[in-house]
Amino acid sequence: MATEKTPIRMLHDRVLVQLDKEAGERRSSGGIVIPATAAMGAKRLAWSKVAAIGPHVRSVEVGDRVLFDPEDKGEVEVNAETYILMRERDIHAVAADRLGDSQTGLYL
Numbered sequence: 500m501a502t503e504k505t506p507i508r509m510l511h512d513r514v515l516v517q518l519d520k521e522a523g524e525r526r527s528s529g530g531i532v533i534p535a536t537a538a539m540g541a542k543r544l545a546w547s548k549v550a551a552i553g554p555h556v557r558s559v560e561v562g563d564r565v566l567f568d569p570e571d572k573g574e575v576e577v578n579a580e581t582y583i584l585m586r587e588r589d590i591h592a593v594a595a596d597r598l599g600d601s602q603t604g605l606y607l
Contacts, residue, residue, distance in 0.1 A: 507577060509553035512587045516547035516565060517580065544591060545569045547583065556587045566592040 509515055549563045559565060567590050572583045 507551065509551045509556075511553045512555045513553040514549060514556060514559055514565070514585055514587055514590065515551040515575075515582050516567070516585070517550045517582050518545060518547050518569070542568060542570060546594070550582060552587075559587060559590060559593055560595070563593050563595040565590045566594075 507515075544566050545568075546564050546566055547569075549559055549561050549565055552559055552561060567583075567585060569583060572585045572589065575582050575584055
């Protein structure tokens with residue numbers, strides 16, 4: 500179930516995600532740019548796009564945006580692109596158009 504850009508096949512309940520390019524810098528409500536290297540008091544979750552899924556993944560499809568904690572996940576490089584590998588159970592939320600009627604677009 501891998502896309503054309505990821506020439507690998509995921510196994511079991513594994514999900515391969517690519518971090519958003521804009522996930523690095525953030526802007527505060529006052530307009531101050533906060534660099535990606537700035538330390539935060541609380542853990543910061545990240546949104547990413549799903550690049551590939553294993554055959555036992557049930558709640559996520561390739562192309563969905565998922566919310567997860569990037570701190571304790573493994574990074575892997577495929578074709579000079581950096582991806583994060585995780586289990587489906589490590590995903591906190593899913594945002595996708597196919598989810599239909601939900602007001603937030605999140606599947607929790």
